[in-house]
Amino acid sequence: MKELVILSGKGGTGKTSLTGSIAYVAKEKLLLADCDVDASNMHLITSKEKLHSREYKNGFTANVDAGLCTACGICEKECAFDAIHINNEKAVVNEMFCEGCGLCVRLCPEKAISLSEMRVGEITVYMTRFNKKLVSAMMDSKRERSGKLVSEVKNVARDEAASENDEYIILDGPPGIGCPAIASLGRVDYALLVAEPTMTGYHDMVRIHELIKHFRIKTGLVVNKSDINADMRRKILEYGSKESISLIGEIEYDDAFIEAVRRNITAAEYSERLKDKTMKIWENIKEEIK
Ligand code: SF4
Ligand code: SF4
Structure with missing residues (x-):
């Protein structure tokens, strides 16, 4: 299986529309x-039905039992992350700052604080109109x-793809060059850059390619x-030529991308011309991945 x-x-x-195409x-x-x-x-332009979904939890957060708290202030004083404060005579946790270290749990004389797993989001598996699964x-x-969460999406995608004997997993990558982009690049076989010929498009492409280079992933x-x-x-x-990035295809400006999104379908479904272009791009990608 190739990723x-x-x-x-x-x-x-136009990256998401091209990926769906x-x-x-x-x-x-x-x-x-x-x-x-x-x-x-992606589900907005490709999905036919939701198959199943589940919560994703990661890390811990402190919870205060207000009935036991005496507002002694020990937790507020000792928390290194400024995550717990006395408010209206009760300790209140700010989950945004809480690192789940558990120090307040150990220090609270009233045993009023406990840790619970923190919900980060929800992962859903869809069936698309093309009878291919989508993990979102x-x-x-x-x-x-x-x-x-991106890493967990990839884990679920690998499990689902293995159970279906899929040949490929295609990841619609996140924007930017931060943690989500880094997570999306882990253990992939090939990266495809989609760039627009504008000054910002050029700089965005260079930035993301600098990141890809660290992973030594073949790139188109x-x-x-x-x-x-x-x-x-x-x-x-x-x-691209200087950096040994293969040119996989070029797509001239086409209103069909916008029209397709308006209709909640992919560009290739909306336009025969874009369907042909996408088929050539896909053939070229497969050649590269070989
Ligand atoms: S240490 Fe316990 S009792 Fe004291 S303020 Fe914090 S939660 Fe309340
Ligand atoms: S678990 Fe750690 S970070 Fe969270 S409130 Fe308690 S002491 Fe602060």
């Missing part, structure tokens, strides 16, 4: 996974640890909206 991650360094490059045109058995856990949207996750608001490039700026397109292609 491929599709990244762009930021949102809005590949799943639509591919004849092979494959599974999709949406690693943009802060704003997952939604992180709870105000939660951090999105990198851990698709230039989307390739005809909107000839100079920037040349600059992107020159960078």
